[in-house]
Amino acid sequence: MTRRVELLIAFVLLLALLGSLGIHTMTARQALQLQLELHNRDAASALALSLSQQRGDPVSLRTVAAAQFDLGHYRSLRLLGDDGRAMLELRQQPPAGRAPAWFVRSLPLSTHPGSALVSDGWRSIGRLEIESHTAWAHDVLWDACVRTALLLTALVLAAGGLAAWLLRLWRRPLLATVAQAQALEQGRFVEAELPRLPELRQLTQSMNTTVRRLREVFGAQAEQVTLLQRQAQVDPVTGLSSRRHFVGQLQQRLGDAAAPGVALILLRVAQLEALNARLGHEATDRVLGAVADVLQTYVERVPDTLAGRLNGSDFGLCLPVSGLAAETAASIHATLAAAPALRVAGAEVLVGATDSLSGVAAGAALAEADAALARAEAGEGLAVDGRAGLAADPAGARVWRAQIAEALAARRTRLGEFPVLAPDGGLIHLECPLRVQLEAGGEFQPAARWLALARRSRLMPEVDLAALDLALQAIAADGRPRAVHVSLASATLPGFAAEVARCLQAAPDATRLLSLEWADAARPADLRALAEAAALWHRHGARVGAEHAGAAAQQLPRLQDAGVDYVKVDARHVRDVASDEAVHAYARSLVALIHGLGLVALAEGVEDAGDLAALWALGFDGATGPAVRLPD
Amino acid sequence: MQVTAQRLGPAAVAAVPPLQALLASARAAEDGERLQRINRFFNERIVFRSDLGVWGEEDRWASPLEALARGEGDCEDYAIAKYASLLAAGVPRRRLRLVYVRAMLPETGIPQPHMVLAYHAEVGADPLILDNLRPEVLPASQRPDLTPVFSFNDEGLWQGTGDAPAGDPLVRLSRWREVWRRTQEEGWR
Numbered sequence: 001m002t003r004r005v006e007l008l009i010a011f012v013l014l015l016a017l018l019g020s021l022g023i024h025t026m027t028a029r030q031a032l033q034l035q036l037e038l039h040n041r042d043a044a045s046a047l048a049l050s051l052s053q054q055r056g057d058p059v060s061l062r063t064v065a066a067a068q069f070d071l072g073h074y075r076s077l078r079l080l081g082d083d084g085r086a087m088l089e090l091r092q093q094p095p096a097g098r099a100p101a102w103f104v105r106s107l108p109l110s111t112h113p114g115s116a117l118v119s120d121g122w123r124s125i126g127r128l129e130i131e132s133h134t135a136w137a138h139d140v141l142w143d144a145c146v147r148t149a150l151l152l153t154a155l156v157l158a159a160g161g162l163a164a165w166l167l168r169l170w171r172r173p174l175l176a177t178v179a180q181a182q183a184l185e186q187g188r189f190v191e192a193e194l195p196r197l198p199e200l201r202q203l204t205q206s207m208n209t210t211v212r213r214l215r216e217v218f219g220a221q222a223e224q225v226t227l228l229q230r231q232a233q234v235d236p237v238t239g240l241s242s243r244r245h246f247v248g249q250l251q252q253r254l255g256d257a258a259a260p261g262v263a264l265i266l267l268r269v270a271q272l273e274a275l276n277a278r279l280g281h282e283a284t285d286r287v288l289g290a291v292a293d294v295l296q297t298y299v300e301r302v303p304d305t306l307a308g309r310l311n312g313s314d315f316g317l318c319l320p321v322s323g324l325a326a327e328t329a330a331s332i333h334a335t336l337a338a339a340p341a342l343r344v345a346g347a348e349v350l351v352g353a354t355d356s357l358s359g360v361a362a363g364a365a366l367a368e369a370d371a372a373l374a375r376a377e378a379g380e381g382l383a384v385d386g387r388a389g390l391a392a393d394p395a396g397a398r399v400w401r402a403q404i405a406e407a408l409a410a411r412r413t414r415l416g417e418f419p420v421l422a423p424d425g426g427l428i429h430l431e432c433p434l435r436v437q438l439e440a441g442g443e444f445q446p447a448a449r450w451l452a453l454a455r456r457s458r459l460m461p462e463v464d465l466a467a468l469d470l471a472l473q474a475i476a477a478d479g480r481p482r483a484v485h486v487s488l489a490s491a492t493l494p495g496f497a498a499e500v501a502r503c504l505q506a507a508p509d510a511t512r513l514l515s516l517e518w519a520d521a522a523r524p525a526d527l528r529a530l531a532e533a534a535a536l537w538h539r540h541g542a543r544v545g546a547e548h549a550g551a552a553a554q555q556l557p558r559l560q561d562a563g564v565d566y567v568k569v570d571a572r573h574v575r576d577v578a579s580d581e582a583v584h585a586y587a588r589s590l591v592a593l594i595h596g597l598g599l600v601a602l603a604e605g606v607e608d609a610g611d612l613a614a615l616w617a618l619g620f621d622g623a624t625g626p627a628v629r630l631p632d
Numbered sequence: 633m634q635v636t637a638q639r640l641g642p643a644a645v646a647a648v649p650p651l652q653a654l655l656a657s658a659r660a661a662e663d664g665e666r667l668q669r670i671n672r673f674f675n676e677r678i679v680f681r682s683d684l685g686v687w688g689e690e691d692r693w694a695s696p697l698e699a700l701a702r703g704e705g706d707c708e709d710y711a712i713a714k715y716a717s718l719l720a721a722g723v724p725r726r727r728l729r730l731v732y733v734r735a736m737l738p739e740t741g742i743p744q745p746h747m748v749l750a751y752h753a754e755v756g757a758d759p760l761i762l763d764n765l766r767p768e769v770l771p772a773s774q775r776p777d778l779t780p781v782f783s784f785n786d787e788g789l790w791q792g793t794g795d796a797p798a799g800d801p802l803v804r805l806s807r808w809r810e811v812w813r814r815t816q817e818e819g820w821r
Contacts, residue, residue, distance in 0.1 A: 052781070052782050052783070116784065119729070122758065124755065321663075
């Protein structure tokens with residue numbers, strides 16, 4: 001736009017320059033022509049008067065005429081007799097003037113000779129014609145033209161400079177506003193500096209107000225989502241996790257083989273109903289609150305600790321380490337026994353614990369802890385059930401590491417395939433977790449069996465690259481889009497992103513159908529590394545996604561900053577979406593938020609056809625899980 | 633001519649019919665007869681008076697109709713009126729000259745600048761002089777009281793200016809050009 005305005009200004013200025021110069025030159029030329037003409041006439045009259053006093057003597061006539069001619073600025077002088085013959089003729093080549101020949105040629109000064117009658121007394125002698133030469137007039141005209149041209153050029157340059165300066169003054173805030181609008185389109189909220197120009201100032205102010213309002217709307221939406229999340233996940237009386245949330249989290253911890261096993265402690269307020277009947281609702285709530293407070297101190301002190309209220313009288317505490325169950329259970333039991341609220345109410349809390357849980361279902365773990373609780377109920381109010389975990393054995397770990405490394409080196413790997421489908425049944429991509437054949441000729445084992453060990457043994461880059469390699473080969477073979485997991489440990493490792501990029505570069509066609517995804521649990525410090533990796537992979541044509549997302553709605557926008565294209569919402573946020581209103585509301589907010597950020601929303605682990613229908617109704621762009629099957 | 637006369641006043645309007653009759657009759661006559669009639673017409677109708685008295689300004693040249701309207705005029709007013717009339721009557725331009733002369737006034741014997749109209753029947757011949765000091769047309773040789781100084785006519789006057797448009801600044805630059813322009817506008821062509 002500004003380029004066109006600049007051209008227009010330059011054109012107008014040039015036109016003004018040429019126009020003024022032309023008009024000035026023409027006017028000057030006309031004035032000079034008039035002066036020359038007058039000079040011709042006056043000279044003719046004056047000389048004719050002189051000649052008329054010479055009594056017709058040819059010598060005198062010639063002398064006077066020559067004197068006037070030689071002293072004046074004349075081109076020609078002629079005295080014509082009454083019969084039309086020239087009696088006297090003087091001519092002179094005009095001196096070379098300063099004006100160039102082309103200038104003289106293109107702007108001729110056309111004058112006519114001045115004429116007057118010459119007589120001797122009553123007798124007519126003839127007619128005198130005199131013509132001045134025009135060289136000096138051309139010089140004057142040329143000088144005036146040059147001077148005017150220089151002056152006008154200086155003026156035009158000054159005007160052009162002023163215009164350019166003003167344009168730049170306009171251009172900067174305009175570009176800033178455009179950048180602001182583009183940022184808005186990409187979902188970023190940027191406020192621009194207010195320019196000094198009043199018109200643009202208003203525009204920028206309006207834009208800033210719009211941006212602020214949008215940001216507020218988004219903030220409010222995120223807060224709303226967080227609130228819904230809390231309602232869905234938090235027990236209203238104690239502020240601890242609800243049963244579903246606790247069990248879901250526990251399941252995840254148990255499935256995450258990376259963790260060195262967990263300890264699970266169950267607590268039960270004995271005879272809660274009797275207590276309630278005896279003391280009333282409020283006192284009972286105080287007892288429950290006291291128990292929750294004790295558990296909350298563990299949540300606050302030890303990262304990744306879970307605390308939840310499982311039902312009316314039961315609480316659960318999940319520690320992220322093995323080996324501390326007995327100690328912790330004893331400590332909690334003693335603390336609660338001494339707690340004033342319980343002593344006043346005469347309430348007793350039973351504690352059952354189980355240690356070193358790993359690779360088992362949540363239900364089994366809870367059952368185990370429940371058994372311990374039952375023993376506690378039957379005994380002294382405290383019981384611990386010990387159990388040796390896989391990871392707790394250092395010798396075993398070394399063996400496993402060797403096995404994994406050997407399997408990777410021998411390419412005893414293959415990919416699982418789980419379809420992610422769009423509502424219309426179209427394939428978005430195949431989720432491809434890596435399977436490793438740990439023992440030659442044996443079974444291909446899922447990640448749950450070896451991933452934790454691979455991570456602790458720093459084998460993750462090898463594992464991820466093996467999966468990537470297999471996925472690229474598979475895409476090249478059947479042309480179906482695939483997604484592979486990239487662990488955070490690898491993605492944040494220096495050089496890993498470039499190593500992946502090299503693989504992508506080697507297979508550009510397959511890369512276009514490839515998605516790389518990582519778990520949405522990244523620390524802010526990792527985000528920059530992830531964003532850089534995502535940008536690099538984007539350049540090669542791959543897509544990038546976040547999986548297991550949705551835990552912290554307020555932090556969803558940072559996924560966009562990290563450069564992801566799609567978000568896979570974790571199974572626990574969509575399970576029972578068809579039947580549970582709180583889950584439904586939260587899922588709806590998540591979809592709105594993800595779409596608001598301009599990203600694609602996919603659902604994970606959908607087990608139920610009813611849930612799937614509800615997710616489609618909510619506007620999810622795709623889903624995966626046992627309920628999602630490719631049509632045959 | 634009539635239109636201009638109306639603008640100039642009743643005296644001019646009254647003068648136009650006899651003037652036109654004069655020009656019509658002169659057109660049919662020989663040059664000598666033309667000179668006589670026209671010389672007489674203006675000498676009778678215009679009373680000599682110095683410009684200072686007539687126009688209130690020094691040496692104002694009047695066009696023929698202006699002079700007739702006033703009924704009085706200076707020597708050049710006679711000469712211009714006769715020049716214009718003779719041209720209109722068909723006398724070739726090259727035969728006519730307006731001549732500045734040094735005149736001895738008969739009453740006082742004091743020399744004075746004066747203007748007369750000279751008619752040259754042919755090149756080199758003794759011209760006939762039309763003057764207001766002596767009402768008859770006389771050859772120059774019989775006018776020892778006049779010493780010619782400089783002569784001119786309107787030949788070549790419009791050279792380079794076409795038909796002398798009224799807006800041309802060149803036309804207004806001298807007395808002669810100015811009065812001749814006004815004369816042309818009065819319809820003497």
